[in-house]
Amino acid sequence: MKLKKWMMLSFAILIISSVTFSGALPAGAASGEPVRFKGKTFGQPVDLGVPVSRVAVSDAVVGKEDGRDVFYTTVNGDTSIFNVVDVMDNKLIRSFPLDGTQQSWRHTIAPDGTVYIAGITTSGQTKGDLWAYSPLTKTVQNLGEPIKGEKSIWTLTTDEKGNVYGGTFQSGKVFKYDPMNKKFRDYGSMVQGQEYVRSIAYHEGYVYAGIGTKGDVVRLNVETGEKQVISDGVAALLGVEASAVPFAYDMTVVNGLLAVKFGDPSMTLLFYDLTTKEWLPHKVGKDAGGVTGAGVFSFNQLVARDNKLYVPANGHVTEVNLDTFETRLTAIKYGTSFRGAGWVEFDTNGKEQSFVTMKGNGDYSIFNVVDETIENFPSVLQGQPNPIHNIEQGPDEKLYMSGYPGGMAAQFDPVTLKYTTFVLEQAEGMIAHGNDMYFGVYPGGHVYKADTTQSVPKAEKVFTIGDHQDRPYIMKTMEDKIMIGTIPDYGQLGGALTIYDPVTDKHEVFRDIVKNQSIVGLAYKDGYIYGSTTVHGGLGISPSERSAKMFVWDVANKKKVTEFTLDIPGLSNPPMISGLTVGPDGNIWGGVNGVLFKLDPKTYELIDYKNIYSDINNYGMWRPYHSYWSKDGLLYMDLADRITIIDPKTMDHVRLVPDSMEVKFMSTAVDANGNENIYYADASSMGNLMMIPISDAEYENAGQLKLAAPASAGSGQTVSLTLQMEQASQLYAFKAKIQYETDKWEVVNVRATEAWKDQGYLTWSDEEGIITLVGTQLKENSINGDASLAEITLKAIGAEGDTAITLLKGAETIRLDGDQTGHIDVIGQDKPINISIGLSKIPEDFNGDNKVDVLDLMLISKQVGLSIQDQNRHMDLNGDGKIDVADMALVGLKIMN
Numbered sequence: 001m002k003l004k005k006w007m008m009l010s011f012a013i014l015i016i017s018s019v020t021f022s023g024a025l026p027a028g029a030a031s032g033e034p035v036r037f038k039g040k041t042f043g044q045p046v047d048l049g050v051p052v053s054r055v056a057v058s059d060a061v062v063g064k065e066d067g068r069d070v071f072y073t074t075v076n077g078d079t080s081i082f083n084v085v086d087v088m089d090n091k092l093i094r095s096f097p098l099d100g101t102q103q104s105w106r107h108t109i110a111p112d113g114t115v116y117i118a119g120i121t122t123s124g125q126t127k128g129d130l131w132a133y134s135p136l137t138k139t140v141q142n143l144g145e146p147i148k149g150e151k152s153i154w155t156l157t158t159d160e161k162g163n164v165y166g167g168t169f170q171s172g173k174v175f176k177y178d179p180m181n182k183k184f185r186d187y188g189s190m191v192q193g194q195e196y197v198r199s200i201a202y203h204e205g206y207v208y209a210g211i212g213t214k215g216d217v218v219r220l221n222v223e224t225g226e227k228q229v230i231s232d233g234v235a236a237l238l239g240v241e242a243s244a245v246p247f248a249y250d251m252t253v254v255n256g257l258l259a260v261k262f263g264d265p266s267m268t269l270l271f272y273d274l275t276t277k278e279w280l281p282h283k284v285g286k287d288a289g290g291v292t293g294a295g296v297f298s299f300n301q302l303v304a305r306d307n308k309l310y311v312p313a314n315g316h317v318t319e320v321n322l323d324t325f326e327t328r329l330t331a332i333k334y335g336t337s338f339r340g341a342g343w344v345e346f347d348t349n350g351k352e353q354s355f356v357t358m359k360g361n362g363d364y365s366i367f368n369v370v371d372e373t374i375e376n377f378p379s380v381l382q383g384q385p386n387p388i389h390n391i392e393q394g395p396d397e398k399l400y401m402s403g404y405p406g407g408m409a410a411q412f413d414p415v416t417l418k419y420t421t422f423v424l425e426q427a428e429g430m431i432a433h434g435n436d437m438y439f440g441v442y443p444g445g446h447v448y449k450a451d452t453t454q455s456v457p458k459a460e461k462v463f464t465i466g467d468h469q470d471r472p473y474i475m476k477t478m479e480d481k482i483m484i485g486t487i488p489d490y491g492q493l494g495g496a497l498t499i500y501d502p503v504t505d506k507h508e509v510f511r512d513i514v515k516n517q518s519i520v521g522l523a524y525k526d527g528y529i530y531g532s533t534t535v536h537g538g539l540g541i542s543p544s545e546r547s548a549k550m551f552v553w554d555v556a557n558k559k560k561v562t563e564f565t566l567d568i569p570g571l572s573n574p575p576m577i578s579g580l581t582v583g584p585d586g587n588i589w590g591g592v593n594g595v596l597f598k599l600d601p602k603t604y605e606l607i608d609y610k611n612i613y614s615d616i617n618n619y620g621m622w623r624p625y626h627s628y629w630s631k632d633g634l635l636y637m638d639l640a641d642r643i644t645i646i647d648p649k650t651m652d653h654v655r656l657v658p659d660s661m662e663v664k665f666m667s668t669a670v671d672a673n674g675n676e677n678i679y680y681a682d683a684s685s686m687g688n689l690m691m692i693p694i695s696d697a698e699y700e701n702a703g704q705l706k707l708a709a710p711a712s713a714g715s716g717q718t719v720s721l722t723l724q725m726e727q728a729s730q731l732y733a734f735k736a737k738i739q740y741e742t743d744k745w746e747v748v749n750v751r752a753t754e755a756w757k758d759q760g761y762l763t764w765s766d767e768e769g770i771i772t773l774v775g776t777q778l779k780e781n782s783i784n785g786d787a788s789l790a791e792i793t794l795k796a797i798g799a800e801g802d803t804a805i806t807l808l809k810g811a812e813t814i815r816l817d818g819d820q821t822g823h824i825d826v827i828g829q830d831k832p833i834n835i836s837i838g839l840s841k842i843p844e845d846f847n848g849d850n851k852v853d854v855l856d857l858m859l860i861s862k863q864v865g866l867s868i869q870d871q872n873r874h875m876d877l878n879g880d881g882k883i884d885v886a887d888m889a890l891v892g893l894k895i896m897n
């Protein structure tokens with residue numbers, strides 16, 4: 001253990017006369033041991049297991065292996081698992097962990113049967129890796145990161161030679177992987193300023209790339225790298241402005257056509273003739289066959305037979321006649337995407353004309369397009385921990401967690417340690433109000449609620465925020481209302497403040513309160529909302545503003561009072577300010593980069609700040625810091641994604657779990673013993689709920705400080721007093737004051753004992769009859785057991801009579817772990833010792849009658865063999881540390897003389 005000591009050599013010198021130990025406290029704590037701070041013991045993290053273990057499949061492809069029809073798919077999780085499933089037998093053939101990968105959005109199959117997997121790492125530095133599975137060797141291999149700096153691979157396709165092409169996010173690039181020479185080629189961004197290549201297809205020497213957030217389609221010559229935007233006619237076909245064309249979200253080549261689905265809100269499939277190089281006027285959308293529905297869902301593969309294409313649209317398998325482009329809803333109801341699609345020749349049960357696809361939960365379906373029937377089969381995929389995406393305490397004092405991706409959530413009872421799962425899409429923010437738990441759901445900016453008095457929560461939609469808001473990342477209560485801060489939709493800037501009244505079921509949206517910035521911090525006090533922003537908007541657009549800001553909103557008058565940047569020394573254009581909360585002192589607290597700050601809610605002036613993590617700069621995008629006030633007034637915050645405990649009175653702090661890669665979300669809840677613990681999700685194991693147990697610190701006393709001295713001294717004689725510690729327990733430092741009468745005594749010397757100065761230091765001063773001693777051990781040394789700390793030599797200068805030497809109350813001792821606990825043991829009362837000053841004393845005169853005789857011999861004989869104590873120490877005449885016959889002999893000699 002390596003501790004940062006609060007008391008070093010130079011510091012000891014400075015505090016001789018005035019400073020107490022309580023003025024200095026720790027800035028950090030080592031891992032592997034409990035942390036004691038401000039009366040609390042913070043234990044080591046406890047793994048509470050996986051709240052939601054589920055199969056989450058983003059994509060699948062249908063292929064053949066060893067002559068069998070198979071699904072290839074990847075289950076997302078802390079470690080994604082690539083799976084091979086036998087379609088005919090519904091059997092998991094084999095599976096492989098993709099180490100370091102948490103998601104896969106796309107797979108593709110090369111002509112030689114190799115399956116390529118678009119892997120995404122989301123823990124630590126987000127990036128995309130390309131994986132390959134060989135059906136011959138039955139092995140997977142990480143081929144590496146195609147383009148450094150790109151955060152994900154969204155889509156894949158292959159050509160007739162087995163080359164692989166992929167599309168990326170953050171710069172909307174296309175890459176090529178050549179399996180012959182094992183090299184990547186970067187074709188660059190497809191459209192300048194566009195961040196996504198969301199879909200991709202290959203046809204006769206060209207790659208077709210579907211772009212976002214504005215839905216362009218680009219034709220790329222794979223030999224020359226020449227690019228051409230071919231989507232100029234799409235806006236007219238969709239009936240929108242050119243700037244409003246949504247993501248080109250999915251595409252595939254079928255029967256000489258490029259089929260492209262444009263995303264929300266259009267959800268429309270268009271066709272591009274690859275021979276004539278023209279967009280056809282036909283479309284499949286939300287009005288299919290006279291039935292208005294949800295439009296076209298996503299796909300990787302589409303299947304056609306007899307020039308009829310089968311598409312997931314409007315809650316049915318929809319048939320598109322590619323001769324006439326007439327659409328018909330079949331009788332097969334299917335309200336989700338095609339995750340892979342392929343014809344499978346079943347030889348029994350009349351399924352000869354069937355095709356198969358997989359659902360997001362790993363179930364798969366067989367569609368017979370002749371008799372228009374569906375048969376469903378359960379998943380044989382192994383479930384993976386679903387990463388936790390939010391944690392918040394409910395009104396029932398239970399914890400609620402959503403997952404990423406959405407679909408399933410969990411309720412955790414900290415008293416019984418039991419989980420209850422329930423259906424919920426991806427909740428970016430949560431808040432308790434009344435008996436309900438409210439959830440801000442992405443995509444679409446929807447607000448749901450669940451009645452927590454029910455045995456199993458059921459989330460029901462309350463309203464949609466609207467005004468192009470997409471991600472409700474911060475939700476707080478405001479008296480009897482709820483306030484919500486949001487991030488806008490893809491490709492847009494300008495978040496919003498939403499105020500919802502659960503009583504009237506009405507909500508108001510105030511967008512762009514701070515120009516082109518989103519809201520990620522909210523606090524309420526006395527009729528005003530204090531907000532903070534991030535410069536980031538939705539994905540697919542760069543910030544237009546340089547620095548995040550604070551703002552104040554007048555609730556009654558529905559207007560902004562002011563906005564301002566934080567005037568903190570060294571802080572330059574931070575992208576995000578968050579973690580706002582009203583402290584017990586009535587001030588507004590928050591975090592920016594690694595800085596904790598406090599503002600006056602009336603003047604908006606900076607009252608105090610502390611740069612706790614000076615290594616953090618330019619930090620944050622959307623996810624806010626989370627702040628909680630403990631019952632005893634400490635502030636718990638995941639400042640810079642580090643769990644930090646702060647004393648608001650002194651700004652002293654300690655970091656918990658210092659080895660953590662990144663704390664994603666945190667909250668607090670009370671366990672069965674009444675302890676208020678911290679619960680969190682960590683980037684290194686996002687699917688597990690972790691707990692830091694907290695209890696009141698049980699301090700072990702540093703020991704009993706006392707002063708030892710002889711009972712008497714002759715006039716002009718010097719005596720030695722000893723400052724002692726009985727039953728010392730890891731004693732690290734002390735401060736003591738010893739008072740004497742200046743007309744009775746003169747200080748000759750003060751020195752540390754051998755035991756103390758071996759690895760320690762002592763300094764002292766003498767002023768107006770008070771000797772002040774300050775001692776500290778060095779490094780990791782401490783004193784245990786009974787020990788002498790210092791020796792004080794005094795000379796008796798006064799007249800005969802009794803005098804007192806006093807160890808004054810307020811003397812302080814502290815243990816080795818004091819930099820963690822902040823605890824100091826203090827003597828609560830004076831401890832005087834009386835010494836009689838008289839004539840020069842005869843050492844062998846034990847009864848004080850100024851002569852040495854048989855009575856003195858009798859007194860020492862009774863002490864022979866006993867341990868030396870204060871009351872008999874003067875009988876050790878030869879100073880050998882024991883009372884024995886040698887000392888008796890000295891008395892006898894004195895009598896004879």
